[in-house]
Each structure stands twice: as structure tokens, then as C-alpha cells.
Amino acid sequence: MSDVGIDTTVSPSGPGCVECDHQLGWWFHLRRCAECGHVGCCDNSPGQHASAHANTTGHPVIASYEPGEDWFYDYRDQQFYDGPRLAPPEHHPLDQPTPGPAGRVPADWQQLLR
Numbered sequence: 001m002s003d004v005g006i007d008t009t010v011s012p013s014g015p016g017c018v019e020c021d022h023q024l025g026w027w028f029h030l031r032r033c034a035e036c037g038h039v040g041c042c043d044n045s046p047g048q049h050a051s052a053h054a055n056t057t058g059h060p061v062i063a064s065y066e067p068g069e070d071w072f073y074d075y076r077d078q079q080f081y082d083g084p085r086l087a088p089p090e091h092h093p094l095d096q097p098t099p100g101p102a103g104r105v106p107a108d109w110q111q112l113l114r
């Protein structure tokens, strides 16, 4: 993994997926764009907004935005890596449930995973 696509000075966009928050949707796990800080939902989530962001912007690297996870993933070679520390916070708020956010997750969410 090269440093292209990673900016350690950019703060994450917020505690939840940008698009899901806009659409009042929900997510399973969250990913953070290592280049611009966009927070999006994972590929198991209905929206798959982290991958959609990478596709539309060309930003190639995401980091986990889950507590206790510190991996990076590079879409160019589809490999997982260790990466540098990004600007805090390094994960979503600990009181935010998985799946999340509170109040927007349907009862049958497990059937809705991709």
C-alpha cells in the first residue's frame, strides 16, 4: 500500500454513514475514507456507501471505523493492510449500537444484510 489515498490530518465526517444519515437509513459496520474522512457503511450494509464513495470519488483506501479495529483496505489491490494513525476520533462513538444508529434499525435487519 502506498501513501497515495491517505491523509492523516483529515477528521472523519461524523459518527455515522453520511448517506444513511441523509436518507434516514441504517448500517451494520462503518468504514472511513482514508483520504477525505467520509464515513460510509460496509458492504454487508444495505447501502454499501463506503464502496460507493470509493467508486464515485476514486479515493482508494478505507479504514475500519469500528471500535477495536485498526485495519486498512486498499480497493486497488483488494488487500488489507496496517496503516498510520488517522486524525481522531478513530472509531464511532462507543454508545452507538451495531447495527446502528439507535432507532433506525428494523427488527428483521439480519435478513437485510448483503
Ligand SMILES: [Zn+2]
Binding pocket: 017, 018, 019, 020, 021, 025, 026, 027, 040, 041, 045, 047, 048, 049, 050
Ligand atoms: Zn450508508
Ligand SMILES: [Zn+2]
Binding pocket: 033, 034, 035, 036, 037, 038, 053, 057, 059
Ligand atoms: Zn473519500
